[in-house]
Structures are given as C-alpha cells and as structure tokens.
Amino acid sequence: MSEKTTTEKIDVAAVEQDAAKSAMQLSTENRGKNRRSPITERAQLPQARRVVVKVGSSSLTSVENSIDENALRSIVDALGGAKARGTDVIFVSSGAITAGLLPLGLAKRPKDLSTKQAAASVGQGLLISRYTDYFARYGITVGQVLVTAEDLMRHSQYKNAHRQIERLLDLDILPIVNENDAVATHEIKFGDNDRIAALIAHLIKADALLLLSDVDALYTKPPKDGGERIARIDDPIADLEGVEIGSVGRVGVGSGGMVTKVQAARIAAASGIPALVTSAGNINEALAGEDVGTWFSTTGGRRNVRLLWLAHLADIKGTLTLDEGAVKAIRGRRSLLAAGVHEVSGKFTAGDPVSIVDQEGNEVAHGLINYGSDEVPEMLGKRTDQLGDEFGEDYARELIHVDNLVTLRPRSAKTKLKQSPAK
DSSP states (O other), X not given: OOOOOGGGGOOHHHHHHHHHSOHHHHHHHHHOSSOOOSOOSGGGGGGOSEXXXXXXXXXXXXXXXXXXXXXXXXXXXXXHHHHHTTXXXXXXXXXXHHHTXXXXXXSSOOOSHHHHHHHHHHHHHHHHHHXXXXXXXXXXXXXXXXXXXXXXXXXXXXXXXXXXXXXXXXXXXXEXXXXXXXXXXXXXXXXXXXXXXXXXXXXXXXSEEEEEESOOSOBSSOGGGTOOBOOEESSTTGGGTTOEEEOSOTTSOOSOOHHHHHHHHHHHHHTTOOEEEEEGGGXXXXXXXXXXXXXXXXXXXXXXXXXXXXXXXXXXOEEEEEOHHHHHHHXXXXXXXXXXXXXXXXXXXXXXXXXXXXXXXXXXXXXEOSSOTTTGGGXXXXXXXXHHHHHOGGGSSOSBOXXXXXXXXXXXXXXXXXXXXXX
C-alpha cells in the first residue's frame, strides 16, 4: 500500500489565486494600511515582525583591507539569529565601492563617477558572494536587490521593487538591498544608503529601522569634548537644539555620516516607523531591545510615497518666494496660486519639483509645479481669473495643486552641522 502524500491536501486553485495577487495587495491585506508601527519602545524590538537593518561602509569595509571578514561574520550572526526567531529581516548593505578599491589597486575612494561605478561593480559581487557563504551557515538563502533613486520615484518601478522584496520574503529569502552605484548617475543618485533604508522601511511597512555605523549613538557634541549621549528623540526639532552633528564617517569611506543617519531616522519616524541609530558593534544588543544608541520615536503615520519622495529626495529645480498670506494658505492645506508668489528663480519645466520659501528665505514646502520657469514670471501676483483672461483658460488654475504639495518642518536653527574631516 502506497504512502499517502500531503500534496493531495493542497488546494492548487487557491494557491494560484493567492500567487496572482500583487505583493502590494498582500501586504496591505496582511499588515494594514496607513498605520504606525506597533513598536513604540526599543525594549519591544524583539517582538518586531519585520525590521530593516542598514550597516554603513565603515563598519563593513576599509580601503586597506577591502572587506572586513570579522565584521561581516558578526553582522550575519546577529541577523541570522533574528531571522531564526521569526523576524523578517531586510538588510541594507553599504560598502560596494570601498570593497572594490583594493581589487582595482586604488588607494582611496575615487571622486569621479565612472571610477566609483567601476569599483561598485566589482565590490557588489564580492560582498554578495561573502553574504551568500556566511548566511548559508544558518541555512539562509539571500537575494540581492539593487535600486536607484529613480526606482523609488516612479510609481511603476516603486511597485516593482515592492513586489520583488515581498516575494523574496514570501519565499523565506533574506533580501540584501544596496544602491545600484554601478548604474546610478549624479542626477538621480541618493549619495548614501541611509535614506534608501528609510524608504525601504516605508516600502515594506517595517516595524522598525536600525541604522548601524561606527558611532554608538547621537551625542550633544563629540564625546571627547564632554558630549552626552542622547538616548531618545521624541521631537526631532526641539530635541536636537544645540546638537553638533558630524557629516562624514570616522574612517572616511562612507558617503553619509551622522547627518544622513538623522535624516533617515526622521524620514522613518515621520512615516510611522521608529528608528534606532547605534553602532554595528551593538547589533545584538539593539535587536535584543537593550538600552543602546539613540531611539527616534514615531512622529506621524504612513504617507503617500510620492509625497515622502517630494519632501526628502526630490531634485529641486527652482524656488518660489511667497507672501505671508500664501504661506499661511499652503500650511492650511490649500493650493498655491500665482497671486501669492513674489519671486521665482531657477530653471524648471511643468511637473518639476520646486522649493517654496517665505520672504525671509525659510523653506516651508516642496511642490510639483504646473508651469515652466519661462511661463511663471509673467503670472506672478495675478488672480486666477486674470490669468485666464490674459493667457487663456489653460492658465486659469493653480501654480501647484494641494495634492502635489508637501509642507516641511525646518531643522532648528540651533542644530549645528559640524563638518568632520575625512581620514
């Protein structure tokens, strides 16, 4: 008598129907929409169902030795342990350019784009090979996801990146995400993986974001100068007043530094995802929910990804200077009309992102403008009905529609960005 197999119990039609659903639908159905993360304190991190972990170049690689094998092994051990406990882990790895320097015989990080791309094309292969070998020791298969800024700006590419990562997770594969330096250009390049990590966290509705580098926390000023650790940020404006923030990594191989960690943490927190900034050496303690690093509490809920991009990543092409009434109107969620604009600068076409400032030069919003820079000057200060009478009915509308506007809360003037020299 033959043994009965379990395949007889599978509803093939139901499986095919589920597989046909987009990852976007599955994610929305299973994880909710427009919500904040259920993780509100760092002690709850072990209960997170899905985390994005980003590790900086200086913690993975060096110019002298290319890939730091011991560091990679420690990080893989921690992430492998988290996955074994049932957590979905998405790993955002920097280091491709630096990993490629030694094989190319380069003594320092190049400045020109083509050499960076050459180094990245070599380094990406080396890194993913190491990750494949190290994670295999835990029985974990990894999948590489290379993205550019454009992938998260355009709706079709955004959905494709989302489907790819969700499907990898469905198949129990650990996604390893990196900026595709080998093909990115200056115009669309993020310049660091910190903000990529924040957007990926938003993309896959993560419960938390961990940003790991060679600095164990955010300090009020350099520890050697008596700076104190900032354990928690609840208000990214008030709580950062007087803080000195370094702008490059300690060993000079990364492209970000603490400035971009703070920016990325704020992006995540503003979209309902708490973030922890600490060192790669604290990865086990961080995942265990211990009191390390700087915790950024959520300050908002999930946002439309286009507005998230417009607020934090758009390549601004021009500037509009507004009068007081127009500033008040857009802060009150109203469209921007030509009557409230005093001055325009820059070169842009219809649909480009522009910066909106008050008469003191303070940035108050970003928006996608409906007209080109050659058209706007003649429209300034005029009512909508006047524009229609003078230029035709196509001009009888707002400069920027409210749905294409995102208001900004500026960094406190008391927050100091301190340029640390690369070593």
